[in-house]
Structures are given as structure tokens and as C-alpha cells.
Amino acid sequence: MKEPRPSAKPLYQQVKQHLVSRVLKKEWRPGECLPSEMRLAEEYNLSQGTIRKAIEEMASEGLVTRQAGKGTFVTSHGGDYQPFRFRRLHGDSEEKLTGYEEKYIHTKKVTADSRISRALQIPEGARGTEALRLRSIDTLPTVLERMFFSDESCPGIDKVLQQPSTPPIYFILEQDYGFLITRVSEKLRARIATDEEVELLHLTPGTPVLEIERIAYSLGREAVEWRITSGSTDHMHYRNEIG
Amino acid sequence: MKEPRPSAKPLYQQVKQHLVSRVLKKEWRPGECLPSEMRLAEEYNLSQGTIRKAIEEMASEGLVTRQAGKGTFVTSHGGDYQPFRFRRLHGDSEEKLTGYEEKYIHTKKVTADSRISRALQIPEGARGTEALRLRSIDTLPTVLERMFFSDESCPGIDKVLQQPSTPPIYFILEQDYGFLITRVSEKLRARIATDEEVELLHLTPGTPVLEIERIAYSLGREAVEWRITSGSTDHMHYRNEIG
């Protein structure tokens, strides 16, 4: 491959990106194996080493698993998909996972304010969908969640969320839009409950609440979802294990 | 290198292990740069690619940092084992690391209450040391920290902390007591500031504060330190990156 490279990105990155999209498109189902390095090298007309580097990055991110002598297998995402991975809010009653019920309050079209535009790296005023959701922990309505998705990334997600019973958000993002959420960044603050929170969470005015601002990133490093979660910590807390 | 390989491990792993030990022995001080790949390849009598793979693993583990055109540099390490690893509180002024000044308000002998005894798995009433510390972020006194160490684990730590200028806590635990802190567990809540916080942090009564309860575990899984950190999130926040 002696041709001058018009694209800025390294070849192995391009290959990786393309392979990731093929995996997300279910060209190979979870558990199935990809073509061998040799085959892919022929297919993309590159050397084996370049293909190897692309696949190794995918393996380090957990998208595929490699086994010497057998092949490269797509990690099962989907069935056993763990939405718990990013869950940090827990009820105070230690042991039981008494379930996390969710109820959508509304889903509507809005435009991105300056905070959202900065977080998702989209122009201010960009159109998108806002969803407001009430989460119950240990049967008590405890947490309010406000989410935003840009129309650019997730067109029609408002319709999806208006269905009577919806799967977890990150499952929808993967199945319907090809975004595999692998990383989230959260900022936590303590503040006084807003009127909206007082009403929806049945709090007394002046109650302190924990606020979590989250940005969710897909495999390709792009910010896909912006979310504000809030609630009183009288019966729940945010737990973080580091190390 | 055609000789049969007597050792089971891949060469690059052996090289990596050797280089790591040399870094830990301070053959190159933090901030200094290692010999170039070419030089190391000559030194070890291996090809550049093998050296590269060894160094790349070290870089992915954060032991060294690589910069194209310059070299491979030792990350701050060794005695000053990164206390940043568990640091989640950041000032809102994004970029600058204007320093985190610390001032000890008192260090005294106390006995463990029920909360501490449960956290550290020691009998209630066990004797220990309590330290109260004020941390400034961006020059503003922002965070109050109350720590507890049992006499059983850390005898005489009260004396150490009463010295005029003290190293970071986890450095003391490692150097003086042999506890390498590798994991912490944190519980976060939002609540109203106590009178003590109002006074020491110059808050107005009724201000909401973020409270972080931390248990620090040593390599051997034993709970060594219990800590409560609290402060208003007007000018700082707790940041968490997951994934």
C-alpha cells in the first residue's frame, strides 16, 4: 500500500472503526467469530499487522475476545447486557435489590441550551428529544432523571420512548442507533430541591438533593446522551468503588 | 535471536518486567526520559518492535508517558505514588490545578463510635486517632475532612500528623505502617451543613453540602482508614469517570 494517504487517521484506526460498525450492525452475532486476520488483510488489502492492531484495540475495549488457535469472537452484548455497569445509586437497605421501577413523565422535542451544547459538542439550539423519567428505588419514587438526545444522533427516539413499555435506554441506543455506550462521565453536586422535584418526588421545600450530571460516550468516543439525575439521599446514596 | 527460548514468558514481557524494576529503582527519576527504543534494542539485543511492545504496555499502565518526537518519560511515581488516583473533588474552574492546600485543625485521641466500628470492622469503643483537616481548592477553603485511624493499625499516627508539615496521608500509611492503599469505597449524600461546617467553611446556615463517607482498604483487603469529607458544591464538584 504505497499510495499517499489522503485521510488523516491511521489506517488501523479506520479499519477498527469499520469493524466496530460491522459488529454493531450484527454482521457477526455475539458469540460468532470474525474472519481471520489473514482474510481481513486480504479483504481490506492491508498487511496482517495493521489488521491485528485494529483488532487488538477492539479486544482491549472488550468488544471482542481473542483465542489463540480458534479465532476472534464477538463479545456477547445484548442478551446479558449489563445496565448495572453505570448504576451508582443504591437504596440504603443494604442487601436487597428490590427493583428499580421506571415511569416516563413526558417525552418531547426541545432545543439544546448552552449547557447541553457544551456537553454534547453540538451547536446551541440544535434540535433533540428530552425525556423526563421517575425512578423508584425500593418501591419509593426517589429519583428524577432528565435526558437529552440530539436529533442528529438519535432521530425518532421520542417515538421509541413513547411506547408503552420500553427497554433500558442504553439498550435502545445500541439496538436502534448503533451506539454502544462504554463510558460515562459524571459530575455530582448538592443543592436545594427545585419546585419540580418537590412536587414529583414529594419532598418538603428546602430539602437538599444530590444532583448527578452525566455525559454518556459511545465506543467511538462521541457524546451521545446528556442526563441530569437528582433526588433526596434520605433513603438512598451514590456508591463508588475506586481501585 | 534464533536461540531456543528457555523461558516460558514472551521476551517483551521479560523486557517490560526488567524495565519496570529499573524505573522503580529510580534508575531514571520521575520526569526523566528513558533511552530511546533503538538504544534499548541494542542494549537488550532485541529488535525495536519487541522493545516497543514492552514500553507500550508500561505506557498503557500509566508508568511512563510517550511523546512523539521527544521520548518516553517516567510518570511521577515511586514514593509519591499517585494520591490523585482517589481524588474526585475538583474545582469548577476547569483547567488550572491551582493546588490543594491542606491545614490540620486538630489531631486527637478518640474512641470508635458504632458507625466507625462497623466501617473498619473493629470493636465499638476501640481507641484511635481522629484528625480534622481543612482543604482549600483554588485557594478557597472548601472541604472539611474528618479521618479516623485505629491505634491497633496505626499507633502513633497522631504524633506524625502533628508535625508542622506532613506528607499525604496515604504516603504515611505506606511508609510508616506498610499499608499500601489500593482501594477505597465511597458513599455520597446531600445534606444540610452542620454548625461546625458553617463555621469552618464560612457557609450560611441551611446551605446544602455534599458528604462523602470513605473507607480505605490496604492491599490485604483490610479497612485502614475511615473518612468523612464534606463541603458546599458552589465552587467544586465530585467527578467520576466510569468505563
Add this chain to the structure above:
DNA sequence: CAGTGGTCTAGACCACATC
């Protein structure tokens, strides 16, 4: 300019899986 790390190639041999 020379030196660095970053990318890419085209071979080679190995240990392991499967048939």
C-alpha cells in the same frame, strides 16, 4: 538537521484448536 516515537509492511516461527 538528526533523533524520537507512530505507523505500516512482509516475512518468520511458535503453541494451540480442530479435524
Add this chain to the structure above:
DNA sequence: ATGTGGTCTAGACCACTGA
């Protein structure tokens, strides 16, 4: 026996850095 990924070599060109 064949094919897989894992390791290793010996070249090449690139972009970037610093003198």
C-alpha cells in the same frame, strides 16, 4: 495437516521535536 492467534524480526516512511 491445516488454520488460528501470539510473538519476533528487519526493514521503511511519516510527523513531530529540538538544536
